[in-house]
Amino acid sequence: xxxxxxxxxxxxxxxxxxxxxQAEQASEYNEAMMEIRRALxxxxxxxxxxxxxxxxxxxxxxxxxxxxRDTSRRFHALRRIVNHKDHGKEMPDKADILPCLEQLLRLTxxxxxxxxxxxxxxxxxxxDVPVVRxxxxxxxxxxxxxxxxxxxxxxxxxxxxLEDPLSISxxxxxxxxxxxxxxxxxxxxxxxxxxxxxxxIGCALLDGRKKDEYTGVIFLIHHIDHNEDIKLSxxxxxxxxxxxxxxxxxxxxxxxxxxxEDKVCCDYSQVYLRHGDEFIAVQSVCWDKLFYENKEKYExxxxxxxxxxxxxxxxxxxxxxxxxxMLPFVINPFQYAGKIFKDLMSANKRVNIRCSxxxxxxxxxxxxxxxxxxxxxxxxxxxxxxLWRNDVGEIAENNYRDALDWYQKGADKGYAPAQKNLGxxxxxxxxxxxxxxxxxxxxxxxxxxxxxxxxxNLGxxxYNGWGVEKDYSKAxxxxxxxxxxxxxxxQEQLGTCYYNGRGVDKDYSKAxxxxxxxxxxxxxxxxxxLGxxxYWGNGVDEDNGKAxxxxxxxxxxxxxxxxxxxxxCYDHGYGVEENKVKAVDLFIKAADKGxxxxxxxxxxxYQYGRGGLVKNREKAIEYYQxxxxxxKDDxxxxxxxxxxxxxx
Numbered sequence: 271x272x273x274x275x276x277x278x279x280x281x282x283x284x285x286x287x288x289x290x291x292q293a294e295q296a297s298e299y300n301e302a303m304m305e306i307r308r309a310l311x312x313x314x315x316x317x318x319x320x321x322x323x324x325x326x327x328x329x330x331x332x333x334x335x336x337x338x339r340d341t342s343r344r345f346h347a348l349r350r351i352v353n354h355k356d357h358g359k360e361m362p363d364k365a366d367i368l369p370c371l372e373q374l375l376r377l378t379x380x381x382x383x384x385x386x387x388x389x390x391x392x393x394x395x396x397x398d399v400p401v402v403r404x405x406x407x408x409x410x411x412x413x414x415x416x417x418x419x420x421x422x423x424x425x426x427x428x429x430x431x432l433e434d435p436l437s438i439s440x441x442x443x444x445x446x447x448x449x450x451x452x453x454x455x456x457x458x459x460x461x462x463x464x465x466x467x468x469x470x471i472g473c474a475l476l477d478g479r480k481k482d483e484y485t486g487v488i489f490l491i492h493h494i495d496h497n498e499d500i501k502l503s504x505x506x507x508x509x510x511x512x513x514x515x516x517x518x519x520x521x522x523x524x525x526x527x528x529x530x531e532d533k534v535c536c537d538y539s540q541v542y543l544r545h546g547d548e549f550i551a552v553q554s555v556c557w558d559k560l561f562y563e564n565k566e567k568y569e570x571x572x573x574x575x576x577x578x579x580x581x582x583x584x585x586x587x588x589x590x591x592x593x594x595x596m597l598p599f600v601i602n603p604f605q606y607a608g609k610i611f612k613d614l615m616s617a618n619k620r621v622n623i624r625c626s627x628x629x630x631x632x633x634x635x636x637x638x639x640x641x642x643x644x645x646x647x648x649x650x651x652x653x654x655x656x657l658w659r660n661d662v663g664e665i666a667e668n669n670y671r672d673a674l675d676w677y678q679k680g681a682d683k684g685y686a687p688a689q690k691n692l693g694x695x696x697x698x699x700x701x702x703x704x705x706x707x708x709x710x711x712x713x714x715x716x717x718x719x720x721x722x723x724x725x726x727n728l729g730x731x732x733y734n735g736w737g738v739e740k741d742y743s744k745a746x747x748x749x750x751x752x753x754x755x756x757x758x759x760x761q762e763q764l765g766t767c768y769y770n771g772r773g774v775d776k777d778y779s780k781a782x783x784x785x786x787x788x789x790x791x792x793x794x795x796x797x798x799x800l801g802x803x804x805y806w807g808n809g810v811d812e813d814n815g816k817a818x819x820x821x822x823x824x825x826x827x828x829x830x831x832x833x834x835x836x837x838x839c840y841d842h843g844y845g846v847e848e849n850k851v852k853a854v855d856l857f858i859k860a861a862d863k864g865x866x867x868x869x870x871x872x873x874x875x876y877q878y879g880r881g882g883l884v885k886n887r888e889k890a891i892e893y894y895q896x897x898x899x900x901x902k903d904d905x906x907x908x909x910x911x912x913x914x915x916x917x918x
Contacts, residue, residue, distance in 0.1 A: 275371070278393040279378060282385070286312050290378065294371060302367045303352040306374055310349060313381045324349055325475050329493050341380055343495055346473050348373045353520045372401060379405050448499035448527075448534045460529040468524035471495060471502065471536055474543055476521070476550070478514035485577050485643070486511050489606075490543065490552060492523060500527065501535040507555040507606040508541065511576070514550070521545035523552075530562040531828070531859070557609045561827075580607040583642040586620070587634040594679055596622040597630045601642060622680060681712065689716035690724040697727075706737030717748060725752035726760040733763070733772075742773030753784065761788035762796040769799070769808070778809030789820065797824035798832035805835070805844075814845030825856065830863035837871065841881075854881030861893065866901030869893045870911060877918065887918060 279287040293305035319327030332342040450459040474492040490508040526540035581603035680688025693712035716724030729748035752760030765784030788796035801820035824832030837856030860868030873893035879885035901907040
């Protein structure tokens with residue numbers, strides 16, 4: 271019998287070696303698949319995964335950076351193949367085992383290298399050398415490869431031989447299917463991407479046996495495979511409400527694509543679990559705003575989410591309030607819902623649920639926790655909540671009129687987040703008549719308890735004179751309290767106070783300090799303001815390169831002012847190579863979002879025919895007029911617009 275291709279494992283890992291040999295020698299396809307799966311489970315366990323489930327174990331190792339994305343992808347690909355439930359009625363040919371064994375060979379080599387073992391090419395068969403060469407080279411276990419003897423001895427003249435054969439190859443390969451081709455217009459590019467069939471974005475396990483009996487929801491264990499060509503958001507969970515048989519489906523996650531700001535991204539409203547020829551529609555849960563969403567679309571998505579289980583709740587019997595009919599629950603949220611619960615719960619992980627005395631007594635009398643369901647209005651606002659106990663099937667609905675009722679009850683009990691949210695209702699006039707004084711009063715109650723978001727909002731009230739007398743010093747006081755707790759918006763506002771000398775002495779250095787803290791948390795406005803500081807040399811040394819760096823971060827988030835400023839840099843070659851075509855593209859994006867200066871700059875480009883734009887007097891006048899209307903309070907802008915219109 272020929273030596274096993276896995277013989278390099280025999281000395282150091284005899285157990286794994288034996289499993290791999292059994293996979294090689296298996297007479298039936300299913301037998302080979304079972305042994306390969308055993309090998310995968312052994313590798314994942316020995317590499318330190320805590321989970322006993324192979325799917326979760328692979329994800330865990332990637333999350334801990336024990337496996338890189340490429341290796342994780344190979345693990346999942348082989349895991350799907352060897353899942354015996356997916357082999358179908360027709361038995362595959364035994365020859366189909368060979369590609370699986372080759373993938374297993376790759377993973378066992380990685381496994382050995384992770385265990386700090388040393389290998390040489392002589393330990394592998396000639397057929398396997400190409401498979402393992404790159405792994406050993408990356409691990410520094412191969413000597414520098416030399417040119418084969420005689421390879422350069424051919425001095426015969428070939429008139430069609432290229433002087434530099436490599437120089438042409440990058441050009442000849444063409445364009446990625448996810449990139450806009452030079453021959454495509456933007457509209458054609460967007461249409462082509464939208465028309466593409468759903469593309470692979472990862473894999474998932476759907477267990478039809480674990481359906482929630484009340485909502486009919488089945489959550490998927492998933493793994494997202496990051497593609498450098500496709501922009502992906504971090505998804506908290508995938509679920510489906512389709513009728514699924516009581517079985518485990520191990521399939522591929524696929525999604526339709528769309529173009530957003532010239533970048534191809536995943537459309538999370540059109541995601542499917544592909545299993546053979548079957549496509550199962552799945553919904554995504556993401557508490558953060560998706561990169562292609564504005565505020566309105568974000569809030570609409572959150573509010574349209576169905577009833578979903580959020581965690582386990584234990585009622586606190588002794589604290590039931592007969593007057594308000596509030597029953598406190600200690601909540602242990604499900605992992606995917608942890609982010610949303612941070613704002614809904616008090617510091618001791620409690621949330622108050624309204625239910626009648628009779629139902630509250632039933633819930634408290636039955637031993638064991640209950641499952642908590644929430645219907646969200648916005649990320650911070652609970653519109654409805656429903657409790658359901660698995661063991662007795664008892665359902666208790668709180669019958670809130672709307673989110674306002676919940677806020678009022680919570681606020682009256684001194685719950686700081688509810689007080690802040692009630693203030694927001696009065697501020698926005700949602701569910702009540704708009705009243706800035708009442709908004710400020712509720713913000714103060716919440717702020718006095720140390721709630722950072724309310725402290726920032728109260729600072730805004732004092733800064734603008736909304737519901738209170740304008741007082742920059744008090745605004746700074748509340749901004750500082752929130753900023754010191756890490757609130758990014760307050761950090762940005764405090765930086766602006768220092769920059770303009772409102773409520774504090776003007777201090778560009780301190781402004782930069784606070785802008786930098788907010789910018790590091792992803793605040794686009796702060797990133798743009800920090801870019802301005804580097805551009806003008808306020809509080810830092812003038813540095814156009816760093817200005818561009820921060821403008822770019824903000825511009826990628828859709829910040830109009832940053833897009834305009836970045837356009838100016840490209841226009842003049844400040845910190846970047848001059849590129850008026852890029853400049854005009856950025857001006858258009860910013861102008862469409864209402865940037866008065868971007869509209870002004872587009873007027874200039876049309877007036878003089880720059881950046882690939884043809885001179886167009888009417889277009890120039892149109893954009894100048896838009897700028898004048900948009901920037902009524904900007905004297906410098908108005909003067910420039912009038913000057914340019916006079917020239918036309």
